[in-house]
Amino acid sequence: MTGRGRGRGRGRERAKKVPLLELAHARSGDKGDTANIGLIANRPEYYPILVKQVTAARVARHFKGMIKGNVERYELPNLGALNFLLHGALDGGGTISLKTDAQGKVFSTALLRMEIEGPR
Amino acid sequence: MTPRGSPPTIRIAAGQGFWGDWLEAPYRQVTGGPIDYLVMDYLAEVTMSIMQKQKSRDPSLGYAKDFVPLMERILPLLVERRIKVVANAGGVNPRACAQAVAATGRRLGLGGKLAIGVVTGDDLLPRLDELLAQGHELRNLDTGRPLSDVRARVQAANAYLGAWPVVEALRQGAGIVITGRVTDTGLTLGPMIDAFGWRPGDWDLLAAGTVAGHTIECGAQCSGGNCLVDWERIPDLANVGYPIVEAHPDGTFEVTKHPGTGGRVTVAGVTEQLVYEMGNPAEYITPDCVADFTTIRLEQVGRDRVRFSGIKGRPATDKLKVSIAYFYGHKAVGTLVYAWPDARRRPPIGCCGSACAIWDSSSRRS
Structure with missing residues (x-):
């Protein structure tokens, strides 16, 4: 939970790194070979932080090696939520997958381990 | 019970979120307080092929067998309280399922008091070659590969039907509607269309009913089950209350549960269910409409009560999705x-x- 690494230097006070778990909750599901993660801000003021930092590219990096396709992101400001589609995430899909978590249920909480710069 | 001075509110209770779900849940939904409809979702993609296999061994099977003893238990209550049931328990053999329920009803002395509606037409297995011959390639939505690749190994093929066949059954006076592969959302939307007289083309209303269906389709998953927020303090999950939609003719509705049950209905928990199995949230495609989840407004309006409003929808597409299962080898754990x-x-x-x-x-x- 302590800020690892150096800040980008510009801001005088360095934002504290926190796991997403402290700012959001999540649930995932599956459709074919795509897993989805709905990431929901715990408070309305956290939503813009998620929008800014939890980009599709960052999520793709977070799950590098675990998914074969790209990551798409959709915004649901009305629910304070982001929806990520992780393509090629399930080894062919829930019914044929040899993954332990064949329906991708744990992608949600696995994402909550990602560290981002928390609110100041 | 249908239109004629539409009722201001109908109460639709979810009783099963999957085949093998808690069998006490529907009983408690019927006995725990007033409801108008009990809706039960039994079908997942893989379920259809399991049922098709059972039917190929015994032509009188191929449906959710535990639905029949459940009906035996609650049929007298349903008749007494005028609660209607909509369930896709029929699997790949809805007629046989309906016959089994009818026999049970007669045995209970309810003959003549019970009209059972059956929705068929989703089973495309006997028509696959005809469709292919007509030039429908039936391409895999993930891989883009045509069905001809795996045609010889196909075990089950079912189109997802929407709410309208359910509406038709209710309009013909069915108290119990047993369907094959009707969408999870259609089971809940159907009663709303019937009760409120919604029309094809009422896209916002149809989208609202679709969102209601999506919210309760997984049973307790929106009423505290599987919720990440404050989960250790969610009360009495062993007696979790399954969700109930209190729907209004204008497309607004509340999600709640019976008093005295465990679990919790909050904006946080409901939101988790809303994003579950979500694709593009602005285009939630069903046979009935395209619902826009970015228009949903949620509000906690009481303890264990969340209000939904503002939902917008667009016209349905001109296609149906087909779930096709084919043999792909063995998997064992x-x-x-x-x-x-x-x-x-x-x-x-x-x-x-x-x-x-x-x-x-x-x-x-x-």
Whole structure:
């Protein structure tokens, strides 16, 4: 939970790194070979932080090696939520997958381990 | 019970979220307080092929068998309280399912008091070759590959039907509607269309009913089950209350549960269910409409009560999705038991692969 690494230097006070778990909750599901993660801000003021930092590219990096396709992101400001589609995430899909978590249920909480710069 | 001065509110209770769900739930929904409809979703993609296999061994099977004893238990209550049932328990053999329920009803002395509606037409297995011959390639939505690749191995093929066949059954006076592959959302939307007289083209209303259906389709998953927020303090999950939609003719509705039940209905928990199995949230495509989840407004309006409003929808597409299962080999998961003595040191000899590495590192400590 302590800020690892150096800040980008510009801001005088360095934002504290926190796991997403402290700012959001999540649930995932599956459709074919795509897993989805709905990431929901715990408070309305956290939503813009998620929008800014939890980009599709960052999520793709977070799950590098675990998914074969790209990551798409959709915004649901009305629910304070982001929806990520992780393509090629399930080894062919829930019914044929040899993954332990064949329906991708744990992608949600696995994402909550990602560290981002928390609110100041 | 239908239109004629539409009722201001109808109460639709979810009783099953999957085949094998808690069988007490529908009983408690019927007995725990007033409801108008009990809706039950039994079908997942893989369920259809399991049922088709059962039917190929015995032509009188191919549906959710546990639906029949459940009906036996609650039929007298349903008749007495005028509660209607909509369930896709029919699987790949809805007629046989309906016949079994009818026989049960007669045995209980309810003959003549019960109209059962059956929705068929989703089963495309007998028509597959005809469709292919007509030039429908039936391409896989993930891979884009045509069905001809795997045609010889196909076990089940079912189109997802929407709410309208359910509406038709209700309009013809059915008190129990048993369907094949009707969408999870259609089971809930159907009663709303029937009760409120919604029309094809009322896209916002149809989208609202679709969102209601999506919210309760997984049973307790929107009423505290599986919720990540404050989960340790969610009360009495062993007696979790399954969700109930209180729907209004203008497309607004509340999600709640019976008093005295466990679980919790909050904006946080409901939101988790809303994003579950979500694709593009602005285009939630069903046979009935395209619902826009970015228009949903949620509000906690009481304890265990969340209000939905503002929902917008767009016209349905001109296509139906088909769920096709084909044989792809075997998958088995097993457990090996190692007993004393030397249990921790023995597994590496008996198994292979990455699990061994884990065992290795732990056994070093013993």
